[in-house]
Amino acid sequence: MSPEADGAPASKQPLHALLARKLNNFDVVTETEVGVLEKAIRGTRSFEANQDMVSADDRPSYSSILVEGWAARSKTLENGARQITAIHVPGDFIDLHSFLLRKMDHSVVALSACRIAAMPHDRLRAISEEQPHLTRLLWLNTLVDAAIHRNWIVAMGRLSAESQMAQLVCELYVRLASVDLARDYEFEFPLTQPVVADVLGLSLVHVNRTLREIRGLKLISWRSRMVKILDWERLVEFAQFDPTYLSLRREPR
């Protein structure tokens, strides 16, 4: 649990700035819109690693923005097997879709200590009534989530375990860099190997062996929660990674 009281931001920058920075990657966010976002955000809550922040079948009355820590959307099957369908880093909405989907089709679990800020659904509804451009940016935000889902499907269906792993590293590096949380080809990566297994749909043992493979190829190193990309060009090539699906290009939307 973070030391400061809930509701008091830890970082110097205000809560809405993180979200604005993220949306600003898609298109220019006006001052007015930043103000609207600011007023829509309520206080924050903290969670420890492995806690469910939102549970499957919940009908939340607000959506949450991840402010600190890593989170994942996950589904657990009858036999106890778990599959993660998305990874979230600070600046991401973890459940914006619950605004219209209403009922959660999965849970969202904290992968490390997390802090989330709430945006009530009635505020989102007001935005959708009064702020068409901002609404389109929020919509786009969920469309990028879907594009990431599609990329995972392709990777799971048709890439080797090694390339799938490499894809994951590429995706996370680009996403983190887009919100200034990574640079110089390295980043903090708080996931354990069992969690990565649930991301890739593989067994823990196989993840470990896959990692050994791509370490042997000198593509990445991963020690004590830090991932370093040793050769970005070759990693991209090996993963068949094309970042354009993330829509990180500022244009009128």
Add this chain to the structure above:
Amino acid sequence: MSPEADGAPASKQPLHALLARKLNNFDVVTETEVGVLEKAIRGTRSFEANQDMVSADDRPSYSSILVEGWAARSKTLENGARQITAIHVPGDFIDLHSFLLRKMDHSVVALSACRIAAMPHDRLRAISEEQPHLTRLLWLNTLVDAAIHRNWIVAMGRLSAESQMAQLVCELYVRLASVDLARDYEFEFPLTQPVVADVLGLSLVHVNRTLREIRGLKLISWRSRMVKILDWERLVEFAQFDPTYLSLRREPR
């Protein structure tokens, strides 16, 4: 190619009715909104099976609604392997996301003879400026696509090939039934086994064997393009299928 000239609807019902019926599953669509949709839809185009209707990297100026036939979103890798990330049936927007994503991150291929109707992006933009409720329904439509993606990820990562196959049948039956294109537990299914392989991320041979398995279990039969569900209860159980993720419940959105 369908016999009638392009632009002339084949079925008795007007083009926009199909879309309105689909959105009407989510929430009540008003007369006014139906009128707005009607005015936003342009003429139709026809395609033969296996033609690309939208290509990866395209920047379309309109989105398309599938009026007749089956389509799939697909991505082809360097080595020629193909993965399908979504299947579409009449009433579906095949590329609504291109309105905001701008650049296609995959192509959309006709799986059978298809007819699509166009909704220009400037019309969608006008809707997003003037019709907040309709905008939310269109947004929701893309959110359901994403929920389907997540379900596929879970199935690919953690279900047996047999259960994955069963999931697919369940999903398609429920979706078809929701637009009155299936009833009595049977439906026309124009996909060939190689295509199903690209959906499930398996090899053609393994799809064939998987099919033999679940035929042996008396769960479904599939002959001459017709799928019959022999025991819905057991199929749902076997597939661990829960249709709520499709949001087919009319409530205020």
Add this chain to the structure above:
DNA sequence: CGAGGTCTTGAAGACGATCAACAAACGTGG
């Protein structure tokens, strides 16, 4: 320094891919 969590490795076996051939169904023209 000790204990829990995390990572690593070995061995055996299941699942799915690939290669190769053949059978059945379908559609078309003679």
Add this chain to the structure above:
DNA sequence: CCACGTTTGTTGATCGTCTTCAAGACCTCG
């Protein structure tokens, strides 16, 4: 209506990938 070619489906054999079970090593942090 049948013959023929093409497409789609089926099966066998072999091989590689990934899972499972099990044990042991390495951290890291109190």
